[in-house]
Amino acid sequence: xxxxxxVETIxVETIxLTMRFGAFTALDAVSLKVRPGSFHALLGExxxxxSTLVKCIMGFNRPTAGSIxxxxxxxxxxxxxxxHALGLGxxxxxxxxxxxxxxxxxxxxxxxxxxxxxxxxxxRAALDAFMDRMPFRAxxxxxVNRLAAGERQKLELLKQLYLGRRFLILDEPTSVLTPSExxxxxxxxxxxxxxxxxxxxxxxxxxxxxxxxxDTVSVLRRGRYxxxxxxxxxxxxxxxxxxxxxRQIAPKTGRTGALGAPVLQLxxxxxxxxxxxxxxxxxxxxxxGGEIVGVAGISGNGQTELVEILAGQRPLRAGGIRxxxxxxxxxxAEARAxxxxxxxxxxxxxxxxxxxSVAENISFHDFDIxxxxxxxxxxxxxxxxxxxxxxxxxFKVSMASIDSPIASLSxxxxxxxxxxxxxxxxxxxxxxxxxxFGLDFSAVAEIRARIMAARNAGAAVLLFSEDLDExxxxxxxxxxxxxxxxVFETEGASADMALIGQHMAGHA
Amino acid sequence: xSESDIGLWSVPLAMLGGAIRVSTPFIFVSLGECLTERxxxxxxxxxxxxxxGAMAGYGVAYxxxxxxxxxxxxxxxxxxxxxxxxxxxxxxxxxxxxxGIALMLLGMGLAFFFGKPxxxxxxxxxxxxxxxxxxxxPQVVAALKVNVLFLAGFALALAMAWMxxxxxIGLAVRVVGDSDDAxxxxxxxVNQTRFAATVAGGALAGVGGAYLSLxxxxxxxxxxSSGQGLMAVALVIxxxxxxxxxxxxxxxxxxxxxxxxALQSVGVTQGYYLFYAAPYVLTLGLLIATxxxxxxxxxxxxxxxxxx
Numbered sequence: 001x002x003x004x005x006x007v008e009t010i011x012v013e014t015i016x017l018t019m020r021f022g023a024f025t026a027l028d029a030v031s032l033k034v035r036p037g038s039f040h041a042l043l044g045e046x047x048x049x050x051s052t053l054v055k056c057i058m059g060f061n062r063p064t065a066g067s068i069x070x071x072x073x074x075x076x077x078x079x080x081x082x083x084h085a086l087g088l089g090x091x092x093x094x095x096x097x098x099x100x101x102x103x104x105x106x107x108x109x110x111x112x113x114x115x116x117x118x119x120x121x122x123x124r125a126a127l128d129a130f131m132d133r134m135p136f137r138a139x140x141x142x143x144v145n146r147l148a149a150g151e152r153q154k155l156e157l158l159k160q161l162y163l164g165r166r167f168l169i170l171d172e173p174t175s176v177l178t179p180s181e182x183x184x185x186x187x188x189x190x191x192x193x194x195x196x197x198x199x200x201x202x203x204x205x206x207x208x209x210x211x212x213x214x215d216t217v218s219v220l221r222r223g224r225y226x227x228x229x230x231x232x233x234x235x236x237x238x239x240x241x242x243x244x245x246x247r248q249i250a251p252k253t254g255r256t257g258a259l260g261a262p263v264l265q266l267x268x269x270x271x272x273x274x275x276x277x278x279x280x281x282x283x284x285x286x287x288x289g290g291e292i293v294g295v296a297g298i299s300g301n302g303q304t305e306l307v308e309i310l311a312g313q314r315p316l317r318a319g320g321i322r323x324x325x326x327x328x329x330x331x332x333a334e335a336r337a338x339x340x341x342x343x344x345x346x347x348x349x350x351x352x353x354x355x356x357s358v359a360e361n362i363s364f365h366d367f368d369i370x371x372x373x374x375x376x377x378x379x380x381x382x383x384x385x386x387x388x389x390x391x392x393x394x395f396k397v398s399m400a401s402i403d404s405p406i407a408s409l410s411x412x413x414x415x416x417x418x419x420x421x422x423x424x425x426x427x428x429x430x431x432x433x434x435x436x437f438g439l440d441f442s443a444v445a446e447i448r449a450r451i452m453a454a455r456n457a458g459a460a461v462l463l464f465s466e467d468l469d470e471x472x473x474x475x476x477x478x479x480x481x482x483x484x485x486x487v488f489e490t491e492g493a494s495a496d497m498a499l500i501g502q503h504m505a506g507h508a
Numbered sequence: 509x510s511e512s513d514i515g516l517w518s519v520p521l522a523m524l525g526g527a528i529r530v531s532t533p534f535i536f537v538s539l540g541e542c543l544t545e546r547x548x549x550x551x552x553x554x555x556x557x558x559x560x561g562a563m564a565g566y567g568v569a570y571x572x573x574x575x576x577x578x579x580x581x582x583x584x585x586x587x588x589x590x591x592x593x594x595x596x597x598x599x600x601x602x603x604x605x606x607x608g609i610a611l612m613l614l615g616m617g618l619a620f621f622f623g624k625p626x627x628x629x630x631x632x633x634x635x636x637x638x639x640x641x642x643x644x645x646p647q648v649v650a651a652l653k654v655n656v657l658f659l660a661g662f663a664l665a666l667a668m669a670w671m672x673x674x675x676x677i678g679l680a681v682r683v684v685g686d687s688d689d690a691x692x693x694x695x696x697x698v699n700q701t702r703f704a705a706t707v708a709g710g711a712l713a714g715v716g717g718a719y720l721s722l723x724x725x726x727x728x729x730x731x732x733s734s735g736q737g738l739m740a741v742a743l744v745i746x747x748x749x750x751x752x753x754x755x756x757x758x759x760x761x762x763x764x765x766x767x768x769x770a771l772q773s774v775g776v777t778q779g780y781y782l783f784y785a786a787p788y789v790l791t792l793g794l795l796i797a798t799x800x801x802x803x804x805x806x807x808x809x810x811x812x813x814x815x816x
Binding site for chain 2: 080081092095096097098099100101105108109110114115116117118119120
């Protein structure tokens with residue numbers, strides 16, 4: 001590990017770092033050491049304290065106790081500016097580039113001393129010279145929101161290097177990338193640690209990336225340091241055990257039942273995408289009873305629009321949707337008659353009225369319908385509450401009270417409450433989008449088991465997910481969407497991950 | 509040459525002259541609104557600022573005898589309204605649209621209250637430059653009499669476009685308007701930037717008001733504004749938050765506003781009031797034509813409360 005001449009290689013060490021928020025201890029005396037020039041992975045479940053730890057290092061949080069050493073010297077880091085001055089930088093999970101600005105504009109404005117008047121000729125020359133020194137490039141003149149996720153993530157990385165940071169924290173940098181993009185990016189980062197003396201601390205939950213790219217690893221669980229060491233000495237089983245502990249995970253439901261008749265049929269569907277510049281064109285898509293059809297793809301390739309088409313939120317320019325052989329326009333009456341249910345992404349925003357109570361939210365399907373199917377004018381709050389409470393209990397929704405606003409529930413519980421509503425009664429077609437986004441390990445297993453149970457009960461399930469592992473685990477059949485079209489189809493059991501990744505990236 | 513020589517040509521000519529005359533307040537208000545919205549905030553109070561600026565400009569110009577001091581006073585009054593809007597909106601859980609409507613009513617009310625004594629007196633006019641010296645036709649000379657503020661507005665549109673592209677302040681305003689998170693990650697002060705943009709936007713709207721009372725129509729009365737401040741908001745959306753497009757859109761709106769008087773001057777009297785409604789119909793039409801239920805607004809600042 002030879003650093004470039006004149007550039008310092010710095011390591012970071014925490015000693016007994018503790019962070020309390022009121023009575024809650026997010027970090028409990030965590031001591032870990034990131035050697036200069038190493039690629040260190042930080043593993044842990046949601047809520048294990050990974051983000052709190054790096055926020056302390058970056059000066060967003062002031063630790064309650066303990067100290068931070070930067071380059072073997074104790075450092076006071078009261079704010080992010082101080083962290084930057086020490087050469088520490090962070091690439092966030094969400095993008096921090098301003099989407100309306102071009103890459104060049106983003107880089108220039110992110111400097112500590114942006115010039116009052118930008119001499120673009122001079123700046124462009126300097127940026128081009130900088131790009132020539134880097135192992136990878138990014139387009140400089142395109143507004144950032146037109147770049148693909150992988151390009152944007154590269155640009156985030158380039159920005160940190162442009163700003164002269166020597167110690168980089170990467171917060172789940174590959175969560176929005178295809179497997180091949182992720183490998184490319186992490187390979188580049190790895191190369192920078194070897195040749196440029198960069199030090200990297202990467203938050204992740206993907207074991208594959210840890211074994212393939214990191215030198216050393218630390219594992220956090222419930223705010224404590226529970227183990228770590230050299231990656232070469234640890235296998236996936238050992239890391240999983242440290243991460244999860246000895247907790248019971250809901251067992252995977254097996255696949256049962258036979259393939260039924262086609263339920264959902266799309267033919268020649270054509271619609272505008274969100275920007276209005278490109279089109280969504282689905283020539284043919286069928287989902288039959290008793291199967292899960294997984295739709296994989298990188299975000300922004302038309303999956304959101306296709307869900308909107310299926311939910312009647314996006315007008316069709318051509319083609320048609322049929323459910324159980326009948327034309328389907330996704331009105332409330334049609335959805336009820338055809339027994340179509342939806343679990344959209346970000347359910348609190350897309351499937352709930354956040355300020356209304358859990359009971360009311362669970363009753364959205366049938367609050368105005370009498371058991372015999374006739375319309376009801378006067379609501380029956382007591383019966384609604386009883387019905388909702390029973391469903392909430394069956395789906396293990398944990399909440400202060402059935403009358404609390406649904407916005408006060410945690411992400412996993414909102415997801416369970418919406419599932420309770422959507423999976424009550426008979427379901428012929430279930431449309432699910434990113435059901436496990438942002439949920440922790442045990443909630444994920446449970447939600448997936450519910451979806452599998454719906455399939456086993458004979459429903460056709462259309463599963464949209466950006467998490468390829470989820471698609472591979474659940475699907476009987478896998479479709480890949482790219483540029484608004486279905487570009488690839490494969491059986492779930494015999495799926496080739498690399499091939500799917502190539503089609504997702506549009507390189508096949 | 510006599511009047512009959514140019515015949516029906518007088519309609520487009522009058523519209524051109526009218527467009528230049530009528531568009532100037534649109535230019536200033538829309539550039540002010542453009543700046544404020546680019547920082548991620550909407551100031552609907554600019555209608556009130558415009559009317560108050562008209563009153564303040566006229567009053568001060570009358571008292572001091574200098575139209576330019578009046579313009580300066582109008583800018584300062586507009587800046588003060590902008591500061592009030594910016595400060596109120598920087599408080600937590602305050603809605604910028606509601607505050608804007610409240611300030612619109614407050615500005616108009618205060619202008620009528622303080623403006624009562626200035627309805628009769630005559631204040632000095634702003635100077636205009638005559639570009640029609642080469643022609644003998646009185647219509648041409650009249651149409652090409654261009655006020656200094658119109659030229660200043662054109663220069664300002666160019667300057668603002670340059671500022672957004674090539675200055676630190678311009679880039680900072682765009683980042684703040686695009687995303688609070690991105691701005692904080694860069695260490696930019698979100699509230700201060702929006703405050704400054706709102707103050708500057710208010711000052712520009714105040715200048716637009718001074719033009720109304722000091723040049724065209726050129727007197728102070730309570731009906732001086734016909735909703736230019738509100739229409740400027742629509743105009744900014746139509747211009748996709750681009751200062752130079754704001755300038756051309758303002759000219760278009762000005763031309764529509766001049767349609768009624770121009771037709772009247774050649775003797776068309778049928779549907780006379782309908783032509784006066786042209787700018788409003790144009791506003792509605794453009795907003796409907798450029799909106800879509802399935803597309804996102806391109807160019808809209810991401811942090812704006814209407815796009816969130």
